[in-house]
Structures are given as C-alpha cells and as structure tokens.
Amino acid sequence: MLKITPVILAAGQGTRMKSKLPKMLHQVCGQPLIFHALQAVQAFTSEKPVMVIGHGAEAVQAAVGETVRFVIQAEQLGTGHAVMQAEQLLNGQTDLVLVTYGDMPLLRADTVQKLVETQKANPGPLTLLTVIAEDPRGFGRIVRNAAGTVAAIVEEAQAGPAELAIKELNVGAYCFRSEWLWAALKQIPLSPKGEYYLTDTVAFAVDANLPVQAIVMDDMAETIGVNSRVHLAEAEAAMRQRINTGHMLNGVTMIQPETTYIEAGVSIGRDTILWPNTYLYGHTSIGEDCVIGPNTLIRNTKIGARCRVLMSDLEGAVLENDVDMGPFARLRKGAHLGSHVHMGNFGEVKDSHLSEGVKMGHFSYIGNAEIGPNTNIGAGTITCNYDGVKKHSTTIGEDVFIGSDTMLVAPLTIGARARTGAGSVVTKNVAEDTLVVGAPARAIKKLERSHD
Numbered sequence: 520m521l522k523i524t525p526v527i528l529a530a531g532q533g534t535r536m537k538s539k540l541p542k543m544l545h546q547v548c549g550q551p552l553i554f555h556a557l558q559a560v561q562a563f564t565s566e567k568p569v570m571v572i573g574h575g576a577e578a579v580q581a582a583v584g585e586t587v588r589f590v591i592q593a594e595q596l597g598t599g600h601a602v603m604q605a606e607q608l609l610n611g612q613t614d615l616v617l618v619t620y621g622d623m624p625l626l627r628a629d630t631v632q633k634l635v636e637t638q639k640a641n642p643g644p645l646t647l648l649t650v651i652a653e654d655p656r657g658f659g660r661i662v663r664n665a666a667g668t669v670a671a672i673v674e675e676a677q678a679g680p681a682e683l684a685i686k687e688l689n690v691g692a693y694c695f696r697s698e699w700l701w702a703a704l705k706q707i708p709l710s711p712k713g714e715y716y717l718t719d720t721v722a723f724a725v726d727a728n729l730p731v732q733a734i735v736m737d738d739m740a741e742t743i744g745v746n747s748r749v750h751l752a753e754a755e756a757a758m759r760q761r762i763n764t765g766h767m768l769n770g771v772t773m774i775q776p777e778t779t780y781i782e783a784g785v786s787i788g789r790d791t792i793l794w795p796n797t798y799l800y801g802h803t804s805i806g807e808d809c810v811i812g813p814n815t816l817i818r819n820t821k822i823g824a825r826c827r828v829l830m831s832d833l834e835g836a837v838l839e840n841d842v843d844m845g846p847f848a849r850l851r852k853g854a855h856l857g858s859h860v861h862m863g864n865f866g867e868v869k870d871s872h873l874s875e876g877v878k879m880g881h882f883s884y885i886g887n888a889e890i891g892p893n894t895n896i897g898a899g900t901i902t903c904n905y906d907g908v909k910k911h912s913t914t915i916g917e918d919v920f921i922g923s924d925t926m927l928v929a930p931l932t933i934g935a936r937a938r939t940g941a942g943s944v945v946t947k948n949v950a951e952d953t954l955v956v957g958a959p960a961r962a963i964k965k966l967e968r969s970h971d
C-alpha cells in the first residue's frame with residue numbers, strides 16, 4: 520500500500536481579493552474556501568493532510584481546527600516555496616504527495632482520486648490536472664512537445680504571445696513521488712516576480728526524460744481557482760448549481776433552481792417542493808413532502824415531514840410533522856413547534872414550545888413559553904417576558920383559549936382549559952377552567968368542563 524499525503528497550500532494573502540479577511544476564509548455556499556479544499560482530499564486517504572498557512576495563519580488555523588497538520592510559511596515566496604515547508608514533516612514519511620491549492624473549492628474528490636491512481640501507475644515522478652478552456656483566467660499554460668506530451672507549465676506573467684494563445688491550462692492539483700519532489704523543489708529558480716513556482720518542476724522531469732502524466736478535465740467549473748471576488752461569485756454559482764442538481768436528482772422539486780440557495784450542509788427529503796427565493800442555510804434539514812417558499816429563509820432548523828412554510832424566516836428552530844406556517848411568520852432560536860401546529864401571519868416565536876395542535880393564527884409574540892396541546896392563541900397575544908432586566912417564563916396548559924389582544928405578564932401560569940377575555944392584561948396565575956377578563960385581569964367565572 521502506497522502512503523499518500525495531501526498538502527494543501529493556503530498561505531497566500533489573496534491580494535486580488537482586496538479584503539481584510541484571508542482569502543481562505545471567504546465563503547462559497549456557506550463554507551470557507553479552505554473547507555471545500557479539505558473535503559476533496561480527505562475523502563480517500565487516511566493520512567492527516569498537511570496545510571501550509573501563513574497569511575492570516577491564526578484565523579485559518581482556528582477555522583480549520585485539528586483535522587490537519589499545520590506548517591507555517593512565514594514569507595509567501597510562491598507555491599514551490601510553500602510546498603518546501605512540508606518537507607521536514609513528510610520527507611521519508613510518505614510515498615506520494617498530493618498537492619492542491621486551497622482556493623479551488625469545486626475540485627471533486629473523485630477527480631483527485633483519479634489523479635492519484637494515474638500517478639500510482641506512472642513510472643515518472645508526477646501527474647497533474649489540466650483543462651482546455653477559452654478563457655485563460657490567468658492560469659499557467661500547458662506547453663506540449665511535438666509528440667503531444669507535457670513539456671512545461673508557463674505562468675501567464677512569463678508567457679510570450681504564442682504561449683498566451685495556448686488553451687490548455689494548469690488546474691493546480693498534482694501528485695508527486697515524494698523523494699523526487701523534495702529534490703526538485705531545491706532546483707526551482709527565483710522567478711522575475713521573486714517567487715518560486717511549483718509549476719517549474721514539470722520541466723525538470725521532462726529534462727530528465729521522466730514521463731509527466733496529465734489528466735485533461737472537461738468540467739471547467741471544477742477547476743475554478745478563486746483569485747478575485749469575480750471568481751468567488753463564479754464559484755458560488757457553480758457550487759450552488761452542483762448542490763441544487765444533487766437535491767433534484769435525489770427527488771426534490773425546485774420550481775426555479777436559479778433563485779434557490781442551498782448551502783452545503785443542508786439535507787432535504789423526497790417529494791419536498793421548493794418555491795423560488797428559498798434560502799436554506801447552515802445545518803438545516805427538511806423532511807419529505809414539505810412545501811417551502813416562496814420567499815423563505817431557513818437557517819439551522821430541523822423540519823419534519825409534510826410541513827408548509829410560506830414566506831417566512833426561521834432560525835435555530837424545530838418543526839415536527841405537519842406544521843403549517845406563514846405567510847410572514849418568524850421563528851427565532853429555541854422555537855419548537857409540535858406536530859399539526861398552525862402559525863399564521865405576523866407571528867414571532869422564540870425559546871418556546873408550542874405543543875401539538877396549537878393554533879396561533881395572527882400577529883402574536885410568544886417568548887420563553889411552554890404551551891400545552893390544542894391551545895388557541897388569539898390575535899395580538901403577547902407574552903410580556905422581559906421586565907427590562909430579566910426574561911421570565913410563561914406556562915399555558917392544554918386546551919386554553921387566549922382571547923384576542925391578551926397581554927400575558929410573565930412569570931405566569933395559566934391552567935388547562937382556562938380562557939382570557941379580549942384585551943385582558945393577565946398579571947396573576949390563572950387556575951384551570953377559569954375565565955379571566957380586564958386589566959389587570961380578574962376571575963369572573965368558573966368554566967364548565969365539556970365531557971368528551
């Protein structure tokens with residue numbers, strides 16, 4: 520078994536991004552560039568990847584965590600110099616070194632795998648990925664000799680007119696024989712721009728009559744290297760399309776995929792329909808047979824089966840099955856709607872549990888509350904949960920009827936089957952089966968219990 524170790528280059532400043540943020544932390548579909556790069560190489564080797572960091576090292580390290588071994592490139596003297604920083608850690612410790620750049624978020628794990636497999640069969644020291652494209656995007660050009668084999672990579676800054684016209688480009692992913700790589704890196708001359716280019720190693724192999732293999736890719740999107748915000752937007756669009764296509768192939772209907780934004784960590788069940796302008800962020804999961812949107816934002820929320828969410832904004836919430844909400848409803852963190860809850864327009868729920876069958880049809884605020892099954896929350900109900908200093912909780916039993924425009928001044932408990940009159944301001948606990956009215960509300964009647 521050959522040992523294969525990935526080395527991801529992530530030390531560059533990303534000058535062309537014109538940003539305070541290190542390039543590696545700019546996001547594509549909700550995840551930093553560097554996460555995408557990591558996913559592509561982690562899929563098939565058990566060796567812990569080495570990540571070369573430098574610019575914004577602390578922030579990158581904090582974002583990536585313990586899943587890689589970090590080496591520092593103190594001065595960013597080019598991609599060849601960056602790989603050199605991994606030599607101390609890897610020389611004699613691995614058979615193959617897989618080098619990728621952290622700014623290629625679309626590169627797929629199976630493409631990387633193909634690269635490695637090709638190098639395993641290559642008697643020469645390296646294999647690389649290339650792509651043929653009309654727009655050169657500032658990529659290095661692949662020069663081939665008369666026999667059609669790769670002869671060199673020429674960086675755009677060094678290229679003459681004939682080379683600039685070449686349509687075959689260097690993608691920026693390579694698999695090297697380890698011991699050959701470390702020796703070759705030491706031969707790289709300083710470029711006129713003051714950098715040591717990793718790409719110069721190709722010509723060394725050719726000069727020594729050692730075969731260089733190239734895999735020509737056909738998916739241009741996969742090769743996007745993010746150097747500017749224009750590329751970032753291209754990567755975002757390509758990744759979004761890839762994600763959406765994946766969901767559609769898994770049985771999700773999208774009425775208009777171009778306006779449906781789904782981040783990488785989202786899961787969606789079969790036969791769910793997404794209407795236009797739906798945004799699904801973070802760790803969101805949606806069950807089967809739901810209808811979501813149009814015009815809906817859902818972040819870090821878990822939604823069961825057969826739910827309907829129309830023109831609403833949800834964050835950090837849980838919806839069980841058969842919940843019906845919107846239009847214009849808002850769930851904030853800790854909102855938990857039980858099955859068959861109906862939440863209509865202009866409601867807001869935060870840190871509260873609405874049990875099965877609760878109905879809350881119109882403009883209400885429910886915060887820090889526990890509401891029992893089948894209770895009806897009348898239009899305009901407010902849990903007055905904040906006294907200016909602290910939050911207080913409200914507990915409402917089952918089958919309660921809260922009349923329109925009731926103010927529930929917390930801390931407060933309302934017993935099962937109680938009712939409040941329209942416009943009540945409830946400041947004291949209400950016993951079961953009791954009707955209260957007025958401001959402040961007082962009990963006027965013990966209610967008869969229906970025996971069903």
Ligand code: UD1
Pocket residue numbers: 528529530531532571592594595596597598599600601620621622657658659660672674688689690691715716717718743744745746
């Ligand atoms: C590089 C390639 C080019 C290829 C293109 C594909 C070289 C010399 N050129 O150009 O042939 O077509 O990628 O996207 O390799 N980095 C470091 N330390 C450094 C410099 C760079 O870690 O000192 C890292 C960067 O963070 C980045 C990667 O290496 O992730 C590539 O650097 P970048 O400056 O983006 O190179 P390109 O100009 O895109």
Ligand code: MG
Pocket residue numbers: 620622744745746
């Ligand atoms: Mg780049």
